[in-house]
Amino acid sequence: MPQNSVIVSHIGKRYRIGAAPASYRTFRETLIDTLTKPKKRLHGKMTDANSFWALKDISFNVEKGMALGIVGRNGAGKSTLLKILSRVTEPTVGSAVISGRVGSLLEVGTGFHPELTGRENIFLNGAILGMKHGEISRKMDEIIAFSEVEDFIDTPVKRYSSGMYLRLAFAVSAHLEPEILVIDEVLAVGDAEFQRKCLGKMSDVANQGRTVLFVSHNMSAILRLTQETIVLEKGNLVMQAPSGEAVDYYLSHGFSQEGFREWTPDEIPAEAAPFVPVAIRILNYQGDISDTVRSIQPFSIEFEYRLDEPITGLRVGIYLISVRGEFIFTSFDVDDSARFEEFSVRDKGTYISRCVIPADYLNEGRFVLGVNASTFKIKRFFHDEQALVFHVDGTGAPGTQWPEPRTGLVRPRLSWEIEAKN
Amino acid sequence: MNVKNVPEAIITMIQPSKGWKIVDLKELIRSRELIFFLTWRDLKVRYKQTILGVAWAVIQPVMTMVVFSIFFGGLAGVPSDGIPYPLFSLAGLLPWQLFENSLRNASRSLVTNRNMITKIYFPRVVLPLSSVLASIVDFFVAGPILIFMMIYYHYSPNIYALLIPYYILLTIVTAFGVGLWFSAMDVLYRDIGYIIPFLCQLWMYLTPIAYGSGMISNPKLQFIYNLNPMVGVVNGFRSSLLGVYAAVPVQSIVFSSIISILILVSGLVYFRRMEKQFADLI
Structure with missing residues (x-):
């Protein structure tokens, strides 16, 4: 019988609204509350009205040696689950049994101190991650080599570039060798080369x-x-299913199937302000909202959003992504430099950025639409790589006289010529 | 949370914690390397990018001594139990600064290290503990200046100086206990950061640093005054080091010890109760 590394049974986590991570109370509020409403204290019972369940009755097992993926939209509870399994926070109900040391790449660079040198930080970070002194000394050379910062290893890390800092931090985490490794979106950071290295280490x-x-x-x-x-x-x-099946289910059920997506306040992170995403819609050739468009007709994508404050240099754009996660293109509404000049400052108000995807461009199949609102190199206000899924119907597209699937994400109508040479 | 060792692997049980357990000693012992490294980090970093470096550990008490000697000893003529005023105040300032630095650093330790708390599990109590440990070093760095002053004024310790390690221990225990309270409260209420400097100042004047405790003569007031464990500690430290004692002040030692331990235990309990919410609230 296979051995389980992780057994999660009926875990639930309730957060208090208002006292949730984003805000904390001042002493005065508590003093006043304590005096005026002696019964309603900070540590009083949580009720349905002042709390919400970030996780509800989660149970699953992970066999030893298995790699388990966790997918879900923003706010689905993925990070909370990882935090519970790495013991950062306690579950409200339920329990989990974990056999083996848990290491996580949630904490790349945790406890790094800018004044300490690279070598000193390796020791410190290693100790924080639970490595023994001897273990760190033994792996020191290997860690330094992996991080590619040999020349600067005795320089305070505050002099490092962000890339060097990240590589060093990842190098320590990667050498922790835990029995159970927990990884949360580490691939979102670093350059392409470094991401490849991370992925390689993870498959190792x-x-x-x-x-x-x-x-x-x-x-x-x-x-x-x-x-x-x-x-x-x-x-x-x-x-919980084999990954292929689960990803398929996720992409077909996790999303709105109506050809539009509206954001509710709890789906918008606090750091998005003053940018507020409202909705994204797919409009077919006839101008109706639809989740299916035809390959041989143009269709448009409109992204509606609100600015609570004026933003300078804002660019709002979309990603088109395959269901396998490959990016097909990224496009911003102010890619045209003349338009970028015209909209250099966007006042507060509600906007719609609309673009047209030409006819004879996409192959049949399912596509994922992502959105991004950012200012170049300053701030990424909002970002959702899975805002919406839509279908492209290939009827009438080039080559449909043969009933066979075409490989490739695009299906352009190219102008072929056939020249007979004899 | 219970952790037990089995031959093959570590089994960790994750569930909501219950009960009033004071501190998980086993887990704390397992974290000794972490405590060591955090203490070492605090020490390494403390005087970075300063010109005078560790000399600050000496300059701070000496400058305070000079100020006290001018204003309290000189201008106000505060009695100093027959001891030359500079020596009198310095012998009080050293244990006091040990207390104050430990308390300040411990109280801010959780919020300062919030990124560690929100990202990784470790027994949270190592943060205030290691900041207290790091503060002890300054005390020993400043120690020689006091010895130098004793030689200058021809004071020498007598046999009761053997009590000094115990007084130092009491100082650390009290500071750690108060630090536990404040660090846990700091997670919820950032007001603590503003209260502490004021509180330290007030506490210092409630401790016989700048004046001798003989000035409090009303017996009722004296009892309240002695509730401050630092009164017994500072008086004891000064008297034993300067050889003023004729007998062991058993009553004062026992009284201060009881209060320190009460502060420590209540601090541990409060910290433990709040601990599970740190990552969510900080």
Whole structure:
């Protein structure tokens, strides 16, 4: 019988609204509350009105040596689940049994001190991650080599570039060699080269028979690195299945099927302000909202949003992504430099950015639409790589006289010529 | 949370914690390397990018001594139990600064290290503990200046100086206990950061640093005054070091010890109760 590394049973986590991580109370508020409403104290009972369940009755097992993917939309509870499993926070109800040391890449660079040198930080960070002094000394050379910062290893890390800092931090985490590795979107950071290295290290870990829990929005990484995947939706576990099946389910059920998506306040992170996403819609050739468009007709995508404050240099754009997670293109509404000049400052108010996807461009199949609102190199206000899924119907597209699937994401109508040479 | 060792692997049980357990000693012992490294980090970093470096550990009490000697000893003529005023105040300032630095650093330790708390599990109590440990070093760095002053004024310790390690321990225990309270409260109420400097100042004047405790003569007031464990500690430290004692002040030692331990235990309990919410609230 296979051994389980992780057994999660009926875990739930309730957060208090208002005293949730984003805000904390001042002493005065508590003093006044204590005096005026002696019964309603900070540590009083949580009720349904002042709290919400970030996770509800989650149960699953992970076999030893298996890589488990965890997928879900923003706010589905993925990070909360990882925090509970790495013991950062306690569950409100339920329990979990974990066999083996848990290491997580949530904490790349945790405890790094800018005044200490690279070498000193390796020791400190190693100790924080639970490595013994001897273990760190033994792996020191290996860690330094992996981080590629040999020349600066005795320089305070405050003099490092952000890339060097990140590489060093990842190098320490990567050498922790835990029995269970927890990874949350580490791929979102660093340059392409470094991301490749991270992915490589992760597949090494997975191949060494260690247990991996991997949270990602990148479906292709999930499919490549994990055997099984669980799907979280609003705090509930809706599916545990082989990754292919789970990703398929997630992409077809996790999303609005109506051809539009509206954002509710709890789906918008606090750091998005003053940018407020409202909705994204797919409009077919006839101008109706639809989740299916035809390959041979143009269609448009409109993104509606509100600015609570004027933003300078804002660019709002879309990503088109395949269901396997490959990016097909990225496009911003002010890619045209003349338009960028015209909209250099956007006043507060509601806007719609609309673009047209030409006819004869996409192959049939399912596509994922992402959105991004940012200012170049300053701030990324809002970002959702899975805002919406839509279908492209290939009827009438080039080559449909042969009833066979065409490989490739695009299906352009190219002007072929056939020249007979004789 | 219970952790037990089995031959093959570590089994960790994750569940909501219950009960009034004071501190998980086993876990704390397992974290000794972490405590060591955090203490070492605090020490390494403390005087970075300063010109005078560790000399600050000496300059601070000496400058305060000079100020006290001018204003309290000189201008106000505060009695100093027959001891030359500079020596009298310095012998009080050293244990006091040990207390104050430990308390300040411990109280801010959780919020300062919030990124560690929100990202990784470790027994949270190592943060205030290691900041207290790091503060002890300054005390020993400043120690020689006091010895130098004793030689200058021809004071020498007698046999009761053997009590000094115990007084130092009491100082640390009290500071750690108060630090536990404040660090846990600081997670919820950032007001603590503003209260502490004021509180330290007030507490210092409630402790016989700048004046001798002989000035409090009303017996009722004296009892309240002695509730401050630092009164016994500072008086004891000064008297034993300067050889003023004729007998062991058993009553004062026992009284201060009881209060320190009460502060420590209540601090541990409060910290433990709040601990599970740190990552969510900080």
